[in-house]
Structure formats: structure tokens, C-alpha cells
Amino acid sequence: MGLEKDGAAASRPPRLVMLPSKIACPGVAGGTVRRVAVADALEGVAGAALTTVVAPAGFGKTTAVAQWVAETPLAVAWCSLDEDDADPARFWAVVCSAVLSVAGDLGIPDNFLDVPWADQAASHAALAELIVALAAHEGDLAVVLEDIHAVQGSLTSGDSLSYFIRHLPPNIHVVATSRMPLRIPLAKLRMQGKLLEIGESLLRFTADEESELFSSGGAHLDEAALARMRETTGGWPAASRLLAMCCEGAGVAAAEQAIERARENVGEYLLEEVVSSVDADLLDFMVNTSVVDSFDADLAAAITGESADGVRRLIDEMAASGLFVQRLPREGRSDWFRYHAMLLEVLQERFKRLPEPERAAMAQRARDWYLAEGYDDAAVTLSYWMRDWDAICGIIAARWKSRYMNDDNETVLRWAMTLPPDVLEAHPFVCAAAALPTALVKGPLEANGLIHKAMLRLKDGDDFLFAFCMVQKAFLAVFQGQWDACRDFAERALRFLPAEEHYLRGMMLQLTASSLQYVDPVESKRCFAEALEAQRLTGNANLICSALGNLAVLAAVLGQNAEADKFAHQALVLYDKGDRERKPMLAHAHWARAVVAHREGDDARFTAELGAYRRLAAASRVPSLAVSMDVIEANRLMALGEGAKARSLLAGAMAEDALAVSTALPSLPLIRLWLAGNRGAGPRDARAPEPRLALLAAALGYCSGDYDVADAVADIVRATPREDVVLCTAARVLASLLAFQAGRTRAATDLIREAFDIATRAGFVAIIRENAEELIVLAPVLRQAEGDAARKAADAALVRLVEDSAVPASGPSDALTEREREIMAVMADGATVAQAAERLVVSRETVKKHLGNIYSKLGVHSKMQAVALLRDEGVL
Structure with a gap:
């Protein structure tokens, strides 16, 4: 069940x-035919x-x-x-x-x-x-x-x-x-x-099969009796077998009588005949065990109160009797048994005739056995059959946490939905427990209704119920993207949750951390670390992995490479190697390791970790991680001179989620390349509350020639804590270029030196390398700058890195073939597809095919956009 x-x-x-x-x-x-x-x-x-x-x-x-x-x-x-x-x-x-x-x-x-x-x-x-x-x-x-x-x-x-x-x-x-x-x-x-x-x-049984069936039971019928038997059963195997059991060991005359009695209602009559012929003790056993639809010796003993030896004797007798009972063998363990559906109906009809206290007692013992063995669903199903609503509520109250912790929320909802509405409303905790899975399946409106019903029944001293309702409201706020509300509900829950409630406290700390990941990633990481300690106390590997994965990602975002590797490793070793490919939450760990490998210039490791991330992310895609990984890969491709591919990746990422793009911070050369066909696109609020989004907006402004973003960037430089290595470095890179454009050479060199020093101390200089094409303008100034020997040596190292990394940026047009350039030159003169085909002596379909390839390579969607981009590059 x-x-x-x-x-x-x-x-x-x-x-x-x-x-x-x-x-x-x-x-x-x-003996089966x-x-x-x-x-x-x-x-x-x-x-x-x-x-x-x-x-x-x-x-x-x-x-x-x-x-x-x-x-x-x-x-x-x-x-x-x-x-x-x-x-x-x-x-x-x-x-x-x-x-x-x-x-x-x-x-x-x-x-x-x-x-x-x-x-x-x-x-x-x-x-x-x-x-x-x-x-x-x-x-x-x-x-x-x-x-x-x-x-x-x-x-x-x-x-x-x-x-x-x-x-x-x-x-x-x-x-x-x-x-x-x-x-x-x-x-x-x-x-x-x-x-x-x-x-x-x-x-249907053939005549020969029916004859064999009767003969195996000792009833040897003549041709006439077999014909009448076949007329009665119509070859229906169940009727043939039941009739054979009735005739077992009987002579022709007795068999004829059985056949005649069976003519009116062969199935019902024969089953009753067979059941009535069973020994009283065995029949009692069969009726009593029909309260469940399958059982082994231990469950049967629990239901009937029989001794283990007595149950085994009855089971052996039942199995040997040829009744409609199926044995379910298990190698090395006790067999299970179930009654054929037709026999089960007859037995259950008899079970219903037993006095109600007897029926309730046997059902209760079966349910207790299910719960003791951990077969919760079977216990709920049996309770539903008994209409024992309090028992179902008790099972939900006892098991909701283990179901939540193992991402099996829908089972809680399924159990709760077996309850009549008035019973559900009378049990406020069950209402609240059903809210989260209801939100996942039916949406937040119905889930909020359940929480409201639970809170209407709050009494003085119901601190845990109130806290649990706030937990559910925090989850609902996440589903609706209401991060401020989520944080508020989580804080209320944490005030009332008992200190020993590690699971819910850990979850609320994780939600609080998640709500801060874009606004204050340093504080977000601190909250995840606190959540990790709570989750460790639950002993649940999945919860611990979730906290560790998020910590690894945040450490990577902040540029704390050693910590990112440490947290990722701790997440991975929670599971045996053979199990890791089936744990989608480990995608976070591989994401962080890929980012670190890229920053450290380890291409082989980056490729391996990127592959592992993508395999796992396919099963449980986190859109923001996928978008930011595309940006990281675009930065890498840009540095390798593959501008067209890099631009295409960034275009897709920007179209999907600019906030997620900001966590990976595309390089300035890449932004310039993307802007060539997307003038005015992207976020432009350099005062956005999310510091990375504000820096991305400022970078877009700078690459578009808007140098008025300098004050906003200076504010980011001042406000960013040193723990955020990536933002500290990136903000100083942009601030140094803005200062240089404003003629403030001293400020420009001081800022780029600070950026280089922070990046070097953190163990990666990828951000300097990726922006080298822009920073090359500072090389002459740094060469001529005054300073002691240490300063000059540091400046020389910085100049070497910039000059070695500053390869000419490839433009989108580099990916075009000569024929495609020729077609675009004709189209730029205002020619239609038909006119272009005529001038180039090709078919219209050929021109259309080339245009499709051109738009794909350039990352645009129209002739106007393609022409504008190629004119910006000086190709047309």
C-alpha cells in the first residue's frame, strides 16, 4: 500500500x-499449468x-x-x-x-x-x-x-x-x-x-490445458463433463482453476454438481466455495491479513498477534493449498505474499464483517509495524483506509522534516491532501507543513492560504508554530523574487526558532545569505558560513553540500581562490566518487573550481572543471551560475583572440540576466566588442544598489565614451571591503582608466598599482591580463614614474604583464568570409536580396543563407544592425 x-x-x-x-x-x-x-x-x-x-x-x-x-x-x-x-x-x-x-x-x-x-x-x-x-x-x-x-x-x-x-x-x-x-x-x-x-x-485456457488442470488435482473428467465445464468457464483461467479446486479429488458426479452450481455466477460462487472450504484457523489468518495487500511473516505476526512459528505454519499451509496467493521471493530474506485481486476482494468483504474494535486493532498494529520499519507511505495509505485522520496528522508531524531534508516535499503534500478540508484546518502545523510543497506544485496563492489558516489558530506560547509559518513565508518570498521580504521573514523565524532546531535555522540563514548575494556578497558569505555550522549539526550530506557549494561560489566571486577550492573540495568528498555524477548540487563546487582555474591560467583544469559543471548543471540548472560561467568563458576566449565567439556568449548572457553577468564582470575589451552592435543596451545605473551591477553599468558607460561615471566608480572603490578582491581590483582598473582620461595621471598610476597589488596578493592577475588592451595606455606613464627600487620593480612587472597580454582585439568582422563581406558591401548600398543576387550572379536563396550566417557570426538580428556594426569597425 x-x-x-x-x-x-x-x-x-x-x-x-x-x-x-x-x-x-x-x-x-x-503444479501451475x-x-x-x-x-x-x-x-x-x-x-x-x-x-x-x-x-x-x-x-x-x-x-x-x-x-x-x-x-x-x-x-x-x-x-x-x-x-x-x-x-x-x-x-x-x-x-x-x-x-x-x-x-x-x-x-x-x-x-x-x-x-x-x-x-x-x-x-x-x-x-x-x-x-x-x-x-x-x-x-x-x-x-x-x-x-x-x-x-x-x-x-x-x-x-x-x-x-x-x-x-x-x-x-x-x-x-x-x-x-x-x-x-x-x-x-x-x-x-x-x-x-x-x-x-x-x-x-483463454484451451481444452487440453483445462484437462491438465483438472487431472493435476485428481479430478479425471470424461469428455462430456469437460465440455460442460468449458461451457461454464468459457476458458476463463480463474474460473477453471477455482472449479478445479472445488472438484479436487472428486469423482465425475461430484464434479458435475459443482459445475451446475457454478453456472449462474461462476466467479463469485466459486471463490466463496473455495474460501469456505479453507480450514478455520487459516481462513481467519487470511481475512485478518487482508487489511494489507502484501505481507511477510513479521508483518503478519504483528497484525494477527500469532507467534512467529504459528505464522510460518499458516503461511506454509496457505502456500501449499494452491489458493490464489502469489509468493514474492527475496533471495536471502523472508518472502512476501499477496492475494490475487479477486481473492482479496472476497477476504476484505469478510474483514468488514468483523467487529469494529477488532478491525481497528489489527489495522493499528499493521500501521505501527509500517512506521517502525519506515514504510511511511504505507502507513498513511492504511490510515486513510481506516479514516484515521489524527494518525495521518501525526505521521506528517513526525516525518515532515526528514522529507523536507531529502527534497521530498511533494510526499508531505500528498499526505496532507488525503485529509478532509475541515480536518486539515483543525491541524495548523499540518497546514503550515503543506504550504511549501503546495507552493512548488500549485503556486504561492494556495500556499499563502494554508499559512493564513495556520496562523488563525495561533495561541499564546505557540512560538514554534509561528516560527514555522515565518519559515514558509520566507520560502514563498524566494519563489516570488521578493528578497527583502524573504530576509524579513527569515529574521522573524530565527528569533523564535529554538536553538536546537538546526535544520530550519540553517535554512533561514541560507535564505538570508542568498538574499544578500548581489547586494553584499561578503555578508552573504558570512551568513552561509553560519548556515553551514547549523547544517553540519543535522548530519544531512545534501544540506551540508548545499551550504558548502554556495560558500565555494561566493568565495570564487569574491576572488578568495584558496577558500573557494577548500569549500569545493569539502563538498565533493561528502560523496563517494561513483555517486558524484548523480549529485546536481555539486555543480556549484565545479563552477567555483573552474573559475579559480581560469584565474590561475590553468587551461587544462579549467576545461575539466567546466565539463563537470555542465554535466551536473544539466540536471539542475541554476540560471545565474550558467550566465556568469558564459561570461567567464567569454573573457577567456577574448583573451585568446576569439572575439566573435566571446561576443556571442556575452550577447546571450546579457539578454538573459545582466545581474548575473555582473558577478563575473566581463572585461572592458569584451564590452567594447559587444557594444559595437548593441549601442545603448545593458544596465546604465552606475548608482545601482548592487555594487557589481553598478560597476558593470559604469563600464558600459566608459566604453561608450561617458566619463561622467567616474564619481560612481570612486564611490565603489571607497565602499568595497578588501575581502572582495575581485570588485576591489576591477573597480580600481576602471577608476584608473577614468582618471587617465581626465588627465589625472598620478591618480591613474596609483589606482592601477593598487589593483595590481591586490590581485597579486590574492594569487591571480587574470583581471589585469584580460583588460590589458585598455591598460596599455598606462604603460609609458608607469615606465617614467618616479619611485624607489621596489616601486620601479613592481611597475616593471605590471608593464610586462600588460604588454605581453595586450593582443589586438578581434572584431566581429574577422569571422566573416570574403564572400560574406562582399554581400554585406552590396547590402550596405541599400540593395534588396533580389538586387544583391542579381549583382553577384547568385540565387536569392544563396544570399539569404549567407545573411543568416552573417547575422549569427555578428550576433545581430537585422541588416541594419549588421551594417551599423561593420561601419563602426571601419569594414564598410
């Missing part, structure tokens, strides 16, 4: 652990992408596929589905757990709980990762989806399952059993010969 097992260690990965019955193939009982025709058909699984086994209940679908599994050389992952698995996150988690159980870790992603499945692009991206991982399996692998009808109509059986099957690699095969046709497009698979369909007609 449940999926999830909550590990004792808070730092386990947020991967669902299934009840064994969810991912175990049922064993085939001795082998369905030769069905078995022969199933041999075609390896040649099909999808095999469907579709028929009503009782047609032996599961038995037939289980027989095939026992005989096939293929590796088989088994997924037993029910209505609880209709949620796409749960469905795909079952699939992944089943695959992991037979194929080992193929690098399958474990973030299916975080995927917004209603977003088609996001769901397809997640499934693409799964498909790529499955393709790495050596040999063929079949994935059995038992009872797929249970999830029909959801996103699972709609677009996501259809997408998955359409893109299966050749080595992966899906086998789906269902009581109704699959609701996904199958026509194309049929046409391609990739669909194998097994239906009711093939699954």
Missing part, C-alpha cells in the same frame, strides 16, 4: 525505497519495444508473465502498480527502484520527486536522463509494468509513458499487463513491428 521507506540516517539520498511487493516478480507455484502458446508469444518480447498483455481480471496475465520471467535469459525489472502510483513522481520512482534492484546503479537520476511533471519540457528532460542511463545497461533489459490500468488516465500513462516508450533504446523492452487497452498511441509501433500484443483470446 505504500512506497517510501524513511531511512534512519537523515543523510540518505532522496531515493524511494519500495515495499518488496512493489518490485518483486511473483513466484510460479508448483504451463501456457505453451502464451509462452511462445512472450518469446517475442526481446524483439519488441512494447509488449501488451491485456485481458479482464482472472485471465492469468501475471502468472503468464511470471512464468516467462522464470524462463527468459533477459534481465527483468518488475513493477507492481496500484492506484497510489498514478502520481508520475511515484510511478517513475517505482520504475527506477525496480531497475536498480536488478541492474545495479546505471547512473539513473534520483530526482524524480522534484520534476514538475505537468511541465512537458521538464518531464521529457528527466525521462531523457533515465533513457540515457538505461541505454548503458549491458545486454537486454525488460521492464514489466504489472496492472498498468491502475494508473491509466494520469500523466504517467499519458504523455510521459508514451514519450518513454517512443524513445526506448534497442536494449530496453517494456511489458505491460492491463485489464483495459493502454491509453497511449500504438499505431506507429504496430507499423514499425515493435509492438507485441497478447490478448484475451490467447490467454
Whole structure:
């Protein structure tokens, strides 16, 4: 009835652990008739992408596929589905757990709980990762989806399952059993010969199979009796088997009587007949254990109160009786059992006739066992079946934190949504706990409504509930980009959270730190360091990694290279090497290491770290990091003389997020190149509250010939603390050039010396090297400057660095071919595409193709922009 097992260690990965019955193939009982025709058909699984086994209940679908599994050389992952698995996150988690159980870790992603499945692009991206991982399996692998009808109509059986099957690699095969046709497009698979369909007609017992079934039970019927039996059952395997059980050991006359009694309602009558013939103790055991849909000996003992030996005896008797019971074997561990759906319905009807106190006591014992073993979802499902709302609220109150800490917020919401509205409102803490996952799934409006309902029930002394509501409001403010409000709510939460509440205190410190990352990165880093100490006390590796990754990024942004490397290393060693590729949060660590490698001029290390960053960022993209990395790479390409590529990267970054661009600070030569086709673009507020954005605006002004930004840059120089090495250096570089333009030579040399000294002490001079093309004007002044021997030596080193690094900047036109330049010269004269084609003796399509290439190389979108840029360069 449940999926999830909550590990004792808070730092386990947020991967669902299934009840064994969810991912175990049922064993085939001795004496089961082998369905030769069905078995022969199933041999075609390896040649099909999808095999469907579709028929009503009782047609032996599961038995037939289980027989095939026992005989096939293929590796088989088994997924037993029910209505609880209709949620796409749960469905795909079952699939992944089943695959992991037979194929080992193929690098399958474990973030299916975080995927917004209603977003088609996001769901397809997640499934693409799964498909790529499955393709790495050596040999063929079949994935059995038992009872797929249970999830029909959801996103699972709609677009996501259809997408998955359409893109299966050749080595992966899906086998789906269902009581109704699959609701996904199958026509194309049929046409391609990739669909194998097994239906009711093939699954019906043949006369020979029915005869074998009766003979194996000791009932030897003559031809006439067999014919009447077949007329009664219609080849329906469930009816045939039940009738055979009724006739076991009987003569022809007794068998005839059973057949006659079964004619009116074969299924219901025969099941009741079989159940009624079971020994009283065994029947009591079966009725009592029907409170759950699968069990092992320990769970059965907990439910019934029987001794371990007594339970094992009853289970052995039940298994030997040939009843509609499926054994789910587990190598080296106790087997699990489940009743066939038809038998389970009969048993549960009898269970409902028991006195209510008895039913409640057994359900309570089952739920207690689930909770003790960590099968929380099963406990919630059972509580829902019992309509025990207080128990569900208690489970949420006990488990919300472990779910939050492992990024499994949606499970909390799913549990809360099982509650009637009046019950939910009567439990304010549960309302508040459901707010964050509600915001993630349904948006902030409904989440705020839940917080409001919780706060309406606040009483004197409810400090923790108030603090928890403020925590949720802080999260909602982040989702809405309201950083000031986020900081305010986080501060209120921290005032009322108890000192021992390390998880929530750490999260609020992280949100506070995040809200300051652009306004005051030094203070932001201090807050992240404080958050790290709180998160370490939780023992949760994911939380610790998050804090360390953010610290690494901030240290890199500030130019504190040694600390950036230290924090990044600490984040990486939290996980074994084999697990790191499945931890998207480690993208932050690789980002920081790439930045440091670039600043230290280590191209090989930069390339390796950039690759690792991009692999991990693909699974959990942080837009601001991606934008700033593009700027860093653009600076590098610019320094290598690849101006066209550098300009294209910066153009994309500026279009996406100028604030993120400012954290990486593009070089002045790169800004000039970008401005050539984007006059007037970009932020121009040199008094912006974010110091890096203000410096970027000032740099844009300087490169556009606006030297009135000098005062704003001087203010940045004065206000920036020395811990912010990058901003200190970059601001002084720009201030020195502005001073030189104003004729203040002494101030210019003092400022560039300070910049060089700060950069040298911090262990990188990349920012001087990247701006060398601009700083070359200061070289003659520095050569002639007065000073002692130490000053002259430092000036000489600075001049050498600038002169060695000052390569002529390439313009966008450098990427154009001669033919493309020729076309642009004609177009600049005002010619149309048709006129240009006529003058150059080419087709119009050729001209259009060349223009498309030209616009792409120049990073522009129109003929007017291209002409303006090339005229600025003097090409036209």
C-alpha cells in the first residue's frame, strides 16, 4: 500500500525505497499449468519495444508473465502498480527502484520527486536522463509494468509513458499487463513491428490445458463433463482453476454438481466455495491479513498477534493449498505474499464483517509495524483506509522534516491532501507543513492560504508554530523574487526558532545569505558560513553540500581562490566518487573550481572543471551560475583572440540576466566588442544598489565614451571591503582608466598599482591580463614614474604583464568570409536580396543563407544592425 521507506540516517539520498511487493516478480507455484502458446508469444518480447498483455481480471496475465520471467535469459525489472502510483513522481520512482534492484546503479537520476511533471519540457528532460542511463545497461533489459490500468488516465500513462516508450533504446523492452487497452498511441509501433500484443483470446485456457488442470488435482473428467465445464468457464483461467479446486479429488458426479452450481455466477460462487472450504484457523489468518495487500511473516505476526512459528505454519499451509496467493521471493530474506485481486476482494468483504474494535486493532498494529520499519507511505495509505485522520496528522508531524531534508516535499503534500478540508484546518502545523510543497506544485496563492489558516489558530506560547509559518513565508518570498521580504521573514523565524532546531535555522540563514548575494556578497558569505555550522549539526550530506557549494561560489566571486577550492573540495568528498555524477548540487563546487582555474591560467583544469559543471548543471540548472560561467568563458576566449565567439556568449548572457553577468564582470575589451552592435543596451545605473551591477553599468558607460561615471566608480572603490578582491581590483582598473582620461595621471598610476597589488596578493592577475588592451595606455606613464627600487620593480612587472597580454582585439568582422563581406558591401548600398543576387550572379536563396550566417557570426538580428556594426569597425 505504500512506497517510501524513511531511512534512519537523515543523510540518505532522496531515493524511494519500495515495499518488496512493489518490485518483486511473483513466484510460479508448483503444479501451475504451463501456457505453451502464451509462452511462445512472450518469446517475442526481446524483439519488441512494447509488449501488451491485456485481458479482464482472472485471465492469468501475471502468472503468464511470471512464468516467462522464470524462463527468459533477459534481465527483468518488475513493477507492481496500484492506484497510489498514478502520481508520475511515484510511478517513475517505482520504475527506477525496480531497475536498480536488478541492474545495479546505471547512473539513473534520483530526482524524480522534484520534476514538475505537468511541465512537458521538464518531464521529457528527466525521462531523457533515465533513457540515457538505461541505454548503458549491458545486454537486454525488460521492464514489466504489472496492472498498468491502475494508473491509466494520469500523466504517467499519458504523455510521459508514451514519450518513454517512443524513445526506448534497442536494449530496453517494456511489458505491460492491463485489464483495459493502454491509453497511449500504438499505431506507429504496430507499423514499425515493435509492438507485441497478447490478448484475451490467447490467454483463454484451451481444452487440453483445462484437462491438465483438472487431472493435476485428481479430478479425471470424461469428455462430456469437460465440455460442460468449458461451457461454464468459457476458458476463463480463474474460473477453471477455482472449479478445479472445488472438484479436487472428486469423482465425475461430484464434479458435475459443482459445475451446475457454478453456472449462474461462476466467479463469485466459486471463490466463496473455495474460501469456505479453507480450514478455520487459516481462513481467519487470511481475512485478518487482508487489511494489507502484501505481507511477510513479521508483518503478519504483528497484525494477527500469532507467534512467529504459528505464522510460518499458516503461511506454509496457505502456500501449499494452491489458493490464489502469489509468493514474492527475496533471495536471502523472508518472502512476501499477496492475494490475487479477486481473492482479496472476497477476504476484505469478510474483514468488514468483523467487529469494529477488532478491525481497528489489527489495522493499528499493521500501521505501527509500517512506521517502525519506515514504510511511511504505507502507513498513511492504511490510515486513510481506516479514516484515521489524527494518525495521518501525526505521521506528517513526525516525518515532515526528514522529507523536507531529502527534497521530498511533494510526499508531505500528498499526505496532507488525503485529509478532509475541515480536518486539515483543525491541524495548523499540518497546514503550515503543506504550504511549501503546495507552493512548488500549485503556486504561492494556495500556499499563502494554508499559512493564513495556520496562523488563525495561533495561541499564546505557540512560538514554534509561528516560527514555522515565518519559515514558509520566507520560502514563498524566494519563489516570488521578493528578497527583502524573504530576509524579513527569515529574521522573524530565527528569533523564535529554538536553538536546537538546526535544520530550519540553517535554512533561514541560507535564505538570508542568498538574499544578500548581489547586494553584499561578503555578508552573504558570512551568513552561509553560519548556515553551514547549523547544517553540519543535522548530519544531512545534501544540506551540508548545499551550504558548502554556495560558500565555494561566493568565495570564487569574491576572488578568495584558496577558500573557494577548500569549500569545493569539502563538498565533493561528502560523496563517494561513483555517486558524484548523480549529485546536481555539486555543480556549484565545479563552477567555483573552474573559475579559480581560469584565474590561475590553468587551461587544462579549467576545461575539466567546466565539463563537470555542465554535466551536473544539466540536471539542475541554476540560471545565474550558467550566465556568469558564459561570461567567464567569454573573457577567456577574448583573451585568446576569439572575439566573435566571446561576443556571442556575452550577447546571450546579457539578454538573459545582466545581474548575473555582473558577478563575473566581463572585461572592458569584451564590452567594447559587444557594444559595437548593441549601442545603448545593458544596465546604465552606475548608482545601482548592487555594487557589481553598478560597476558593470559604469563600464558600459566608459566604453561608450561617458566619463561622467567616474564619481560612481570612486564611490565603489571607497565602499568595497578588501575581502572582495575581485570588485576591489576591477573597480580600481576602471577608476584608473577614468582618471587617465581626465588627465589625472598620478591618480591613474596609483589606482592601477593598487589593483595590481591586490590581485597579486590574492594569487591571480587574470583581471589585469584580460583588460590589458585598455591598460596599455598606462604603460609609458608607469615606465617614467618616479619611485624607489621596489616601486620601479613592481611597475616593471605590471608593464610586462600588460604588454605581453595586450593582443589586438578581434572584431566581429574577422569571422566573416570574403564572400560574406562582399554581400554585406552590396547590402550596405541599400540593395534588396533580389538586387544583391542579381549583382553577384547568385540565387536569392544563396544570399539569404549567407545573411543568416552573417547575422549569427555578428550576433545581430537585422541588416541594419549588421551594417551599423561593420561601419563602426571601419569594414564598410
